[in-house]
Amino acid sequence: MGLVDRGRLPKPLTTLFNLGRSHSMWVYQWGLACCAIEMGAAFGSPRYDVMRLGVIPLPASPRQADLVVISGTVTDKMAPAIKRLYEQMPEPKYVISMGSCANCGGPYWDSYSVTKGVDQIIPVDVYVPGCPPRPEALLEGIVMLQQRIKNEDMGARWRGEGTKPMTVVDGESIEKGGVPVVVNN
Amino acid sequence: MTMIGDRQQLAYIAAQAADARVNVELETEGMTLNIGPQHPATHGTLRIIARLDGEQVIWAEPSAGYMHRGYEKLTEVRTYPQVTALINRIDWLGSFANEVPFILAAEKLMGVEAPPRAQHIRTILFELSRIANVSLFLGDLGVQMGAVTPVFFAFRDREYVLNLIEAATGGRFHPNFDRIGGLKDDLPAGFIDETRTVMKKLRNFCDEIEGLLFGNEIFQSRTRGIGVIPKDVALQYGLSGANLRASGVDWDLRRDQTIPMAWDKVDWKVWTHPDGDSFARCWVRLQEVRESTKIVDQLLDTIPSGPVMAKVPKIIKVPEGEAWVSTENPLGEMGYYVVSQGDQGPFRVKIRSASFNNISIVPWALKGVYVPDIITILASLYFILGDIDR
Numbered sequence: 001m002g003l004v005d006r007g008r009l010p011k012p013l014t015t016l017f018n019l020g021r022s023h024s025m026w027v028y029q030w031g032l033a034c035c036a037i038e039m040g041a042a043f044g045s046p047r048y049d050v051m052r053l054g055v056i057p058l059p060a061s062p063r064q065a066d067l068v069v070i071s072g073t074v075t076d077k078m079a080p081a082i083k084r085l086y087e088q089m090p091e092p093k094y095v096i097s098m099g100s101c102a103n104c105g106g107p108y109w110d111s112y113s114v115t116k117g118v119d120q121i122i123p124v125d126v127y128v129p130g131c132p133p134r135p136e137a138l139l140e141g142i143v144m145l146q147q148r149i150k151n152e153d154m155g156a157r158w159r160g161e162g163t164k165p166m167t168v169v170d171g172e173s174i175e176k177g178g179v180p181v182v183v184n185n
Numbered sequence: 186m187t188m189i190g191d192r193q194q195l196a197y198i199a200a201q202a203a204d205a206r207v208n209v210e211l212e213t214e215g216m217t218l219n220i221g222p223q224h225p226a227t228h229g230t231l232r233i234i235a236r237l238d239g240e241q242v243i244w245a246e247p248s249a250g251y252m253h254r255g256y257e258k259l260t261e262v263r264t265y266p267q268v269t270a271l272i273n274r275i276d277w278l279g280s281f282a283n284e285v286p287f288i289l290a291a292e293k294l295m296g297v298e299a300p301p302r303a304q305h306i307r308t309i310l311f312e313l314s315r316i317a318n319v320s321l322f323l324g325d326l327g328v329q330m331g332a333v334t335p336v337f338f339a340f341r342d343r344e345y346v347l348n349l350i351e352a353a354t355g356g357r358f359h360p361n362f363d364r365i366g367g368l369k370d371d372l373p374a375g376f377i378d379e380t381r382t383v384m385k386k387l388r389n390f391c392d393e394i395e396g397l398l399f400g401n402e403i404f405q406s407r408t409r410g411i412g413v414i415p416k417d418v419a420l421q422y423g424l425s426g427a428n429l430r431a432s433g434v435d436w437d438l439r440r441d442q443t444i445p446m447a448w449d450k451v452d453w454k455v456w457t458h459p460d461g462d463s464f465a466r467c468w469v470r471l472q473e474v475r476e477s478t479k480i481v482d483q484l485l486d487t488i489p490s491g492p493v494m495a496k497v498p499k500i501i502k503v504p505e506g507e508a509w510v511s512t513e514n515p516l517g518e519m520g521y522y523v524v525s526q527g528d529q530g531p532f533r534v535k536i537r538s539a540s541f542n543n544i545s546i547v548p549w550a551l552k553g554v555y556v557p558d559i560i561t562i563l564a565s566l567y568f569i570l571g572d573i574d575r
Contacts, residue, residue, distance in 0.1 A: 038357075
């Protein structure tokens with residue numbers, strides 16, 4: 001995709017590509033702790049059903065995945081495996097950090113064995129706060145990511161020019177002009 | 186019972202002896218198979234290193250620690266109410282059950298006892314979290330053996346139970362609802378009727394799973410006679426919970442010990458199975474969900490009135506001393522040894538979690554089995570990584 005690298009893709013074509021990319025995301029489930037169950041509820045249960053959003057949670061290997069959901073506590077022993085997995089994913093790749101543990105260490109902020117946030121190892125696109133976040137919050141994070149992909153400059157993404165991370169927040173409180181409230185359990 | 190276990194080992198030795206002649210000519214090399222640390226069959230991040238000879242496992246060892254979060258150290262720098270929020274997350278599928286033994290140990294040190302209504306509600310929530318835990322196991326079991334449908338049933342019906350827990354406590358599966366001396370709140374309006382309806386749904390779910398999965402010929406041939414753990418071996422390795430009962434040991438802490446909970450006020454049965462194979466372990470768990478729904482139904486009829494909180498000071502200081510309390514959690518015996526020196530937080534807490542002891546049998550149970558049976562045995566032993574590594 002030399003054309004994409006140099007950013008010379010015509011706008012209509014970019015829009016078309018982005019539309020396709022955003023609604024055929026293969027998600028690799030990196031389930032680590034409690035959040036993995038809520039991720040399972042979001043991806044595998046008939047009530048939440050992530051496939052209606054055009055997200056396929058069934059890649060056999062990270063090499064087929066576009067998106068990885070890091071859900072749960074990242075420990076120092078696990079960190080090298082996560083780094084290695086991320087490097088195996090093909091570009092363009094996206095990361096959702098699910099739950100307080102993956103965001104910043106969560107309740108284990110003073111533990112000797114927990115990595116204080118997966119963003120110390122790999123770049124994160126969307127933070128989903130909560131301990132654990134409800135499945136709806138994860139779905140909101142995926143929708144936010146899809147919207148970002150739709151408006152993305154593919155050239156910039158391919159060149160690896162990172163974009164700012166986003167955080168899922170409670171929509172109502174922002175409309176009221178208040179401080180963003182964590183979508184908590 | 187011993188015969189079956191010996192037979193498994195003997196069959197392996199015989200197979201090896203038969204292969205030895207061929208091996209001299211063909212020179213088969215051993216292979217090391219690494220399962221995990223991230224594998225759907227490991228319920229999280231357990232890593233198993235298995236050395237294979239062809240299709241047979243000759244040596245296997247679990248490598249734990251990928252989910253070690255340092256609970257025992259963290260409890261030393263938390264106050265008692267804060268510790269409850271932390272230990273919720275040890276066995277993340279049955280959270281409320283984790284709080285109870287710790288709170289009981291602290292109450293024992295303080296000489297406080299929760300009012301009867303609080304004891305009843307505690308037992309109800311304890312059994313609800315057991316149902317939420319084991320129903321997911323029953324669904325997940327199918328996935329690990331190649332049947333995807335049961336997991337949809339499990340997630341559908343588990344949501345009803347989670348809704349109940351959420352209605353009562355405010356949290357879907359980390360309630361943090363238990364307090365020293367009772368409970369944070371009383372039950373919400375309409376909880377009792379709603380719970381009765383849900384228990385009916387759960388009994389239907391058990392029947393569905395029994396028909397879909399346990400009656401399935403493929404499931405039976407993959408689990409019957411696989412991973413047999415005889416009675417004496419199970420006891421030697423310190424198994425507890427359904428894994429022990431499936432080996433024919435009639436042992437249930439809910440019945441066998443006297444603690445201030447309401448199990449002795451209802452009529453229920455401890456299920457055991459003489460076989461000790463993977464099928465027995467799954468079957469015992471299925472029966473336990475049914476018993477739990479019965480326990481909840483009976484407790485709902487007999488909830489006493491009164492307060493849900495005993496008189497305890499606002500700032501909790503637990504007097505000096507040591508206490509051990511364990512309960513029969515969804516995964517097995519879970520206990521806390523709390524050492525207090527009169528401060529607001531514990532001086533030291535030793536956590537005995539069921540899964541850590543349950544997977545200690547993995548090297549023994551995997552010896553001589555075929556590769557597809559590794560997954561079956563791991564699935565039927567049913568561990569949760571937070572419960573192993575803590």
